[in-house]
Amino acid sequence: MTERIHTLAKLLVDGDLKISVAESCTGGALACALTSISGASSYFDRGYIVYSDEAKIDMLKVDSQAISSEGAVSEAVAFAMVKGAVSQSGSDVAVAITGIAGPTGGTKAKPIGTVCFGFCVKGGLSTSMQSFQGTREEIVYQSVDFALNRLFSLL
Numbered sequence: 424m425t426e427r428i429h430t431l432a433k434l435l436v437d438g439d440l441k442i443s444v445a446e447s448c449t450g451g452a453l454a455c456a457l458t459s460i461s462g463a464s465s466y467f468d469r470g471y472i473v474y475s476d477e478a479k480i481d482m483l484k485v486d487s488q489a490i491s492s493e494g495a496v497s498e499a500v501a502f503a504m505v506k507g508a509v510s511q512s513g514s515d516v517a518v519a520i521t522g523i524a525g526p527t528g529g530t531k532a533k534p535i536g537t538v539c540f541g542f543c544v545k546g547g548l549s550t551s552m553q554s555f556q557g558t559r560e561e562i563v564y565q566s567v568d569f570a571l572n573r574l575f576s577l578l
Contacts, residue, residue: 427571428460434578435466435516440545443514445471445483445504447495448522448538453567468514473504479521483507496521498539498550505541505548516578517543518570524562538566544577 435442444453454470457463471482476495479485485503493499504519522538529535536555542548551573555565 424456424568424571425460427575428456431457431571431574431578432460432462432466434575438515438578440466440515440578441468441512442466442516442518443468443470443508443512444517445473445508445519445541447472447474447479447504447520448524449520449563449566450474452563453518453520453570456567456571468512471508471511479504479507483511483519494533496523496533496537496539498541498552501539501541502548502550503541505543505550509543515545516574517541518574520566520570522562522566524559524566526559536562538562538569540566540570540573542573542577544574547577549577 451472473479476490483504484507489499501519501521505517508517519541523529523535525535538553540551555562
């Protein structure tokens with residue numbers, strides 16, 4: 424993973440871009456990956472760990488109506504989280520992750536492993552819902568891996 428982080432860091436630095444992240448189910452794992460190399464302060468701005476709905480509302484200005492109508496694990500909330508991360512930080516690039524890593528918390532409609540992502544690259548916004556399998560740690564790892572791969576494709 425370190426080689427990918429170096430490559431991503433170079434893309435960000437060469438583009439004079441700063442990145443911020445807003446994480447729920449990954450608990451800061453993406454921020455940890457992005458800052459795992461020396462010089463991360465040249466491209467990494469900040470990370471928000473927003474496990475609770477209240478944190479999403481307070482720190483990222485997510486509309487409580489989106490959470491109550493769509494659920495915290497939804498593309499609508501991931502979209503609101505990434506918009507909030509950009510507006511609160513002023514970063515050029517942002518990633519938001521909200522999901523159910525397990526081993527509890529899943530439902531029939533949104534089983535364990537359901538993870539929603541929001542991406543913003545220079546104002547372009549997109550979302551994605553993925554379904555991962557495995558233990559909590561495996562789902563977190565797969566989520567971070569997916570986010571990094573999508574960042575490469577967007578940059």
